Amino acid sequence: MxxxxxxxxxxxxxxxxxxxxxxxxxxxxxxxxxxxxxxxxxxxxxxxxxxxxxxxxxxxxxxxxxxxxxxCGSGSPPRRMRQPAAAHRSSVLGSLVTLLLLIAVGWYGYQQFSGNHEPVATPRVNAAGAVAPATASPFSCDGRTRCSQMTSCAEAKFFLKQCPGTQMDGDGDGVPCESQWCPAE
Known part of the structure; x- marks a missing residue:
C-alpha cells in the first residue's frame, strides 16, 4: 500500500x-x-x-x-507567466488616462446638470446711458432702433428703456413712438 x-x-x-x-x-x-x-x-x-x-x-x-x-524560494511566477515590464507600465498608464477622462467627464456633467448655478442677467443700458435692471420680458434687444420696426407700444417702451441706440423718442419726453404706437399717453 x-x-x-x-x-x-x-x-x-x-x-x-x-x-x-x-x-x-x-x-x-x-x-x-x-x-x-x-x-x-x-x-x-x-x-x-x-x-x-x-x-x-x-x-x-x-x-x-x-x-x-x-x-520553492523564488516567489515569482514561472517565466512564461511573467508580464514584461514595458507592457505592465503601459497598462498602468492606460488605466490612469482612462481614470482621468472619467473624472473630467463627471466634473463637466456635474457642472452642467447640478442645478447649483443660476443664469447671470446681462445688465442693459438705456438711451440715457444708465444701467437698467434686468426684467423678465417677452422682448429682447435685437438691433431694431426705429418705431417702424416695432409691433406694439409695450415693445417700443421696452426697446427705449432696455436697448441702446434707439431713435423712438423724438421729443425726449420718455414716451416712444407717439404718432404710431403710444399716441394718448
Missing amino acids: NRVTRTHGTLAAWNDDRGFGFIELPGSGERVFVHISAFPRGGARPAVGELVSFEIDAREAGKKRAVRVMR
Missing part, C-alpha cells in the same frame, strides 16, 4: 543527462530519489541546491520516491 506525504528538501544531486537525482530532507540528511517527470513541465531544468516541495511516494519495497515536485 502506498503512503503519500508532502514535505520539502534541497536538491542535493542531479544527473541532467539521465534525468534523475536526489533530494536531501532537512535535519535527517536522508535522500529521496526524484525523476525529471516529477517536476512541472516547461520550467527550468532542476539545479543542485534548489529548494523544492514534494510528496513522498513510499513503494512496497520501502523505497521512497519524490512525486509532484514544486519549486
Whole structure:
C-alpha cells in the first residue's frame, strides 16, 4: 500500500543527462530519489541546491520516491507567466488616462446638470446711458432702433428703456413712438 506525504528538501544531486537525482530532507540528511517527470513541465531544468516541495511516494519495497515536485524560494511566477515590464507600465498608464477622462467627464456633467448655478442677467443700458435692471420680458434687444420696426407700444417702451441706440423718442419726453404706437399717453 502506498503512503503519500508532502514535505520539502534541497536538491542535493542531479544527473541532467539521465534525468534523475536526489533530494536531501532537512535535519535527517536522508535522500529521496526524484525523476525529471516529477517536476512541472516547461520550467527550468532542476539545479543542485534548489529548494523544492514534494510528496513522498513510499513503494512496497520501502523505497521512497519524490512525486509532484514544486519549486520553492523564488516567489515569482514561472517565466512564461511573467508580464514584461514595458507592457505592465503601459497598462498602468492606460488605466490612469482612462481614470482621468472619467473624472473630467463627471466634473463637466456635474457642472452642467447640478442645478447649483443660476443664469447671470446681462445688465442693459438705456438711451440715457444708465444701467437698467434686468426684467423678465417677452422682448429682447435685437438691433431694431426705429418705431417702424416695432409691433406694439409695450415693445417700443421696452426697446427705449432696455436697448441702446434707439431713435423712438423724438421729443425726449420718455414716451416712444407717439404718432404710431403710444399716441394718448
